[in-house]
Amino acid sequence: NTCFYGESGGQVGDTGMIMLLNQDGSIPLPCSVIQINNTVKTQNGVFIHKGIVEMGSFKIGDNINLAVDKVRRNKITANHSATHLLHFALKQLLGNSVNQKGSYVDDKRLRFDVSYNGAISSDVLKQAENIVNNIIINNTKSKIELMDIETAKSSGAMALFNEKRKVLSSILFIVLVLFFLEHFAFKLSQEVLIFSEIEFLYFESHHYVCVKK
Numbered sequence: 001n002t003c004f005y006g007e008s009g010g011q012v013g014d015t016g017m018i019m020l021l022n023q024d025g026s027i028p029l030p031c032s033v034i035q036i037n038n039t040v041k042t043q044n045g046v047f048i049h050k051g052i053v054e055m056g057s058f059k060i061g062d063n064i065n066l067a068v069d070k071v072r073r074n075k076i077t078a079n080h081s082a083t084h085l086l087h088f089a090l091k092q093l094l095g096n097s098v099n100q101k102g103s104y105v106d107d108k109r110l111r112f113d114v115s116y117n118g119a120i121s122s123d124v125l126k127q128a129e130n131i132v133n134n135i136i137i138n139n140t141k142s143k144i145e146l147m148d149i150e151t152a153k154s155s156g157a158m159a160l161f162n163e164k165r166k167v168l169s170s171i172l173f174i175v176l177v178l179f180f181l182e183h184f185a186f187k188l189s190q191e192v193l194i195f196s197e198i199e200f201l202y203f204e205s206h207h208y209v210c211v212k213k
Contacts, residue, residue, distance in 0.1 A: 002039075002047045002049070002066060003066050003068055004016065004036065004039040004047065004049060004066060004068055005039060005068075005073070006039045006040050006041025006047045006048070007038065007039065007040045007041065008041050009103075010102060010103040010104050010105055011076060011080055011105045011106075012038075012076065012105065012106045012107075013038045013039035013040055013041075014036070014039045014068045014069065014072075014073055015036050015037055015038065015039070015068075015069045015072060016036050016066065016067050016068040016069045017033055017034065017035060017036060017066075017067045018033070018034040018036060018049065018051070018058075018064050018065070018066055018067075019031065019032070019033050019034075019064065019065045019067065020032035020033075020056060020058060020062055020063070020064055021062075021063045021064060021065050022063065023063055025063075030055065030056060031055050031056060032053075032055055032056025032057055032058060033053075033054045033055045033056065034049075034051045034052065034053050034054065034058065035051050035052050035054045036049050036050065036051040037050055037051050037052070038050045038051075072107045073107075075107035075108070076105060076106060076107045079105045079106070079107070079108075079109065079110040080103075080105045080110070082110055082132060082136075083100075083103045083105060083110050083112050085131075085132045085135055085136070086112050086128060086132055087100050087112070087114075088131075089127075089128040089129075089131035089132050090114065090116075090120075090124075090128055092131065093124050093127055093128055093131075094116060094120070094124065097116060097117050098114055098115070098116045098120075099114065099115050099116075100112065100113065100114055101113040101114060101115050
Protein backbone atom coordinates (compact mmCIF):
# COMPACT_ATOMS: atom_id res chain seq x y z
CA ASN A 1 0.00 0.00 0.00
CA THR A 2 1.17 3.52 -0.76
CA CYS A 3 -0.17 7.06 -0.61
CA PHE A 4 2.04 8.01 -3.59
CA TYR A 5 0.42 8.40 -7.01
CA GLY A 6 2.21 6.37 -9.66
CA GLU A 7 2.83 8.03 -13.02
CA SER A 8 -0.03 7.08 -15.37
CA GLY A 9 -2.82 8.56 -17.44
CA GLY A 10 -0.65 11.51 -18.46
CA GLN A 11 -0.07 12.61 -14.86
CA VAL A 12 3.41 12.56 -13.37
CA GLY A 13 4.17 10.51 -10.27
CA ASP A 14 4.36 11.88 -6.74
CA THR A 15 7.55 12.92 -4.99
CA GLY A 16 8.22 13.12 -1.27
CA MET A 17 10.01 11.29 1.54
CA ILE A 18 10.17 7.92 3.21
CA MET A 19 11.31 8.05 6.84
CA LEU A 20 12.33 5.19 9.11
CA LEU A 21 10.22 4.75 12.25
CA ASN A 22 10.62 2.78 15.44
CA GLN A 23 8.04 0.08 16.16
CA ASP A 24 6.21 2.50 18.47
CA GLY A 25 5.96 5.05 15.63
CA SER A 26 8.61 7.39 16.97
CA ILE A 27 11.48 8.66 14.83
CA PRO A 28 14.86 7.12 15.63
CA LEU A 29 17.92 9.33 15.96
CA PRO A 30 19.87 9.71 13.81
CA CYS A 31 17.13 9.79 11.14
CA SER A 32 17.01 7.58 8.07
CA VAL A 33 15.41 9.26 5.05
CA ILE A 34 14.81 8.36 1.40
CA GLN A 35 14.07 11.29 -0.93
CA ILE A 36 11.53 10.03 -3.50
CA ASN A 37 12.04 11.69 -6.90
CA ASN A 38 9.38 9.81 -8.85
CA THR A 39 6.73 7.12 -8.47
CA VAL A 40 5.71 4.81 -11.31
CA LYS A 41 3.05 2.15 -11.62
CA THR A 42 3.76 -1.02 -13.60
CA GLN A 43 1.24 -2.71 -15.88
CA ASN A 44 0.45 -5.28 -13.18
CA GLY A 45 -0.27 -2.57 -10.62
CA VAL A 46 3.01 -2.55 -8.68
CA PHE A 47 4.08 0.89 -7.42
CA ILE A 48 7.80 1.64 -7.68
CA HIS A 49 9.20 4.51 -5.60
CA LYS A 50 12.38 5.87 -7.14
CA GLY A 51 14.62 7.76 -4.80
CA ILE A 52 17.93 8.30 -3.06
CA VAL A 53 18.84 7.40 0.52
CA GLU A 54 19.75 10.83 1.88
CA MET A 55 20.46 9.72 5.46
CA GLY A 56 20.90 6.47 7.35
CA SER A 57 19.95 3.06 6.00
CA PHE A 58 16.92 0.80 5.46
CA LYS A 59 16.27 -2.93 5.41
CA ILE A 60 13.35 -5.21 4.52
CA GLY A 61 10.76 -5.27 7.27
CA ASP A 62 11.45 -1.77 8.57
CA ASN A 63 8.59 0.34 9.88
CA ILE A 64 8.38 3.45 7.71
CA ASN A 65 6.34 6.59 7.15
CA LEU A 66 5.55 7.86 3.64
CA ALA A 67 5.05 11.59 3.13
CA VAL A 68 3.92 13.02 -0.22
CA ASP A 69 5.05 16.50 -1.24
CA LYS A 70 1.57 18.03 -0.76
CA VAL A 71 2.43 21.43 -2.24
CA ARG A 72 3.57 19.82 -5.49
CA ARG A 73 0.63 17.41 -5.57
CA ASN A 74 -1.88 20.22 -5.08
CA LYS A 75 -0.41 22.03 -8.09
CA ILE A 76 -0.60 18.82 -10.15
CA THR A 77 -4.20 18.31 -9.02
CA ALA A 78 -5.14 21.83 -10.09
CA ASN A 79 -3.56 21.38 -13.51
CA HIS A 80 -5.23 18.00 -13.99
CA SER A 81 -8.61 19.46 -13.09
CA ALA A 82 -7.94 22.26 -15.57
CA THR A 83 -7.63 19.73 -18.42
CA HIS A 84 -11.19 18.59 -17.70
CA LEU A 85 -12.46 22.14 -17.47
CA LEU A 86 -10.83 22.85 -20.84
CA HIS A 87 -12.42 19.74 -22.32
CA PHE A 88 -15.79 20.86 -20.97
CA ALA A 89 -15.35 24.37 -22.39
CA LEU A 90 -14.38 23.10 -25.85
CA LYS A 91 -17.39 20.75 -25.87
CA GLN A 92 -19.69 23.68 -25.21
CA LEU A 93 -18.12 25.79 -27.95
CA LEU A 94 -17.47 23.17 -30.63
CA GLY A 95 -19.87 20.33 -29.84
CA ASN A 96 -19.31 16.61 -29.40
CA SER A 97 -16.98 16.30 -32.40
CA VAL A 98 -14.13 17.59 -30.24
CA ASN A 99 -12.53 14.87 -28.12
CA GLN A 100 -9.59 14.48 -25.80
CA LYS A 101 -6.85 12.22 -27.16
CA GLY A 102 -4.33 12.54 -24.37
CA SER A 103 -2.75 14.90 -21.88
CA TYR A 104 0.34 15.65 -19.84
CA VAL A 105 0.09 17.09 -16.34
CA ASP A 106 2.75 18.10 -13.86
CA ASP A 107 3.08 20.77 -11.18
CA LYS A 108 4.14 23.49 -13.63
CA ARG A 109 2.00 23.01 -16.72
CA LEU A 110 -0.52 20.92 -18.59
CA ARG A 111 -0.83 19.79 -22.19
CA PHE A 112 -4.22 18.89 -23.62
CA ASP A 113 -4.32 16.79 -26.80
CA VAL A 114 -7.53 17.13 -28.75
CA SER A 115 -9.03 15.96 -32.05
CA TYR A 116 -11.49 18.04 -34.06
CA ASN A 117 -12.76 18.01 -37.64
CA GLY A 118 -11.38 21.46 -38.41
CA ALA A 119 -9.06 24.22 -37.29
CA ILE A 120 -9.80 25.73 -33.88
CA SER A 121 -9.71 29.50 -34.17
CA SER A 122 -7.91 31.78 -31.76
CA ASP A 123 -11.28 33.34 -30.90
CA VAL A 124 -12.66 29.96 -29.77
CA LEU A 125 -9.53 29.32 -27.74
CA LYS A 126 -9.95 32.69 -26.04
CA GLN A 127 -13.58 31.91 -25.24
CA ALA A 128 -12.55 28.53 -23.83
CA GLU A 129 -9.91 30.25 -21.69
CA ASN A 130 -12.50 32.66 -20.33
CA ILE A 131 -14.91 29.82 -19.49
CA VAL A 132 -12.22 27.90 -17.63
CA ASN A 133 -11.00 30.99 -15.75
CA ASN A 134 -14.53 31.95 -14.73
CA ILE A 135 -15.19 28.47 -13.33
CA ILE A 136 -11.91 28.55 -11.39
CA ILE A 137 -12.51 32.06 -10.05
CA ASN A 138 -16.00 31.08 -8.86
CA ASN A 139 -14.34 28.55 -6.51
CA THR A 140 -17.60 26.97 -5.36
CA LYS A 141 -17.54 24.15 -2.83
CA SER A 142 -18.39 20.64 -3.98
CA LYS A 143 -20.39 17.99 -2.17
CA ILE A 144 -19.32 14.34 -2.19
CA GLU A 145 -21.69 11.42 -1.69
CA LEU A 146 -20.89 7.71 -1.82
CA MET A 147 -23.38 5.30 -3.39
CA ASP A 148 -23.47 2.09 -5.38
CA ILE A 149 -23.88 2.05 -9.16
CA GLU A 150 -27.62 1.29 -9.17
CA THR A 151 -28.43 4.07 -6.70
CA ALA A 152 -26.36 6.50 -8.75
CA LYS A 153 -28.20 5.52 -11.94
CA SER A 154 -31.58 5.86 -10.26
CA SER A 155 -30.63 9.38 -9.16
CA GLY A 156 -30.21 10.40 -12.80
CA ALA A 157 -26.65 9.48 -13.67
CA MET A 158 -26.04 8.51 -17.29
CA ALA A 159 -22.89 6.47 -17.79
CA LEU A 160 -21.09 6.33 -21.11
CA PHE A 161 -18.22 3.85 -21.43
CA ASN A 162 -16.07 2.73 -24.29
CA GLU A 163 -15.48 -0.97 -24.86
CA LYS A 164 -12.58 -1.12 -22.41
CA ARG A 165 -14.70 0.20 -19.57
CA LYS A 166 -17.92 -1.77 -19.98
CA VAL A 167 -17.14 -4.46 -17.43
CA LEU A 168 -17.40 -2.87 -13.98
CA SER A 169 -17.77 -4.87 -10.79
CA SER A 170 -17.91 -3.76 -7.15
CA ILE A 171 -17.86 -0.16 -8.32
CA LEU A 172 -18.05 2.73 -5.95
CA PHE A 173 -19.71 5.84 -7.30
CA ILE A 174 -18.96 9.26 -5.94
CA VAL A 175 -21.38 12.02 -6.75
CA LEU A 176 -19.99 15.52 -6.77
CA VAL A 177 -22.49 18.33 -6.87
CA LEU A 178 -20.70 21.08 -8.76
CA PHE A 179 -22.81 24.16 -8.16
CA PHE A 180 -20.55 26.41 -10.21
CA LEU A 181 -22.18 25.04 -13.35
CA GLU A 182 -25.38 26.82 -12.35
CA HIS A 183 -23.71 30.04 -13.45
CA PHE A 184 -23.41 28.84 -17.04
CA ALA A 185 -26.19 28.16 -19.51
CA PHE A 186 -24.43 25.05 -20.81
CA LYS A 187 -26.22 21.80 -21.49
CA LEU A 188 -24.10 18.99 -20.12
CA SER A 189 -23.21 16.28 -22.60
CA GLN A 190 -22.61 12.61 -21.83
CA GLU A 191 -18.91 12.06 -21.75
CA VAL A 192 -16.22 10.20 -19.86
CA LEU A 193 -13.38 12.15 -18.28
CA ILE A 194 -10.32 10.71 -16.60
CA PHE A 195 -8.90 12.25 -13.44
CA SER A 196 -6.04 10.31 -11.93
CA GLU A 197 -7.70 6.95 -11.29
CA ILE A 198 -11.22 8.26 -11.25
CA GLU A 199 -13.55 8.34 -14.24
CA PHE A 200 -15.83 11.38 -14.27
CA LEU A 201 -19.12 11.21 -16.13
CA TYR A 202 -21.39 14.15 -16.81
CA PHE A 203 -25.09 13.87 -16.09
CA GLU A 204 -27.95 16.28 -15.78
CA SER A 205 -28.90 18.53 -12.83
CA HIS A 206 -25.40 19.93 -12.54
CA HIS A 207 -23.96 16.77 -11.02
CA TYR A 208 -20.96 14.66 -11.84
CA VAL A 209 -20.59 10.98 -11.20
CA CYS A 210 -17.20 9.39 -10.98
CA VAL A 211 -16.31 5.73 -10.94
CA LYS A 212 -13.48 4.43 -8.80
CA LYS A 213 -11.54 1.90 -10.91
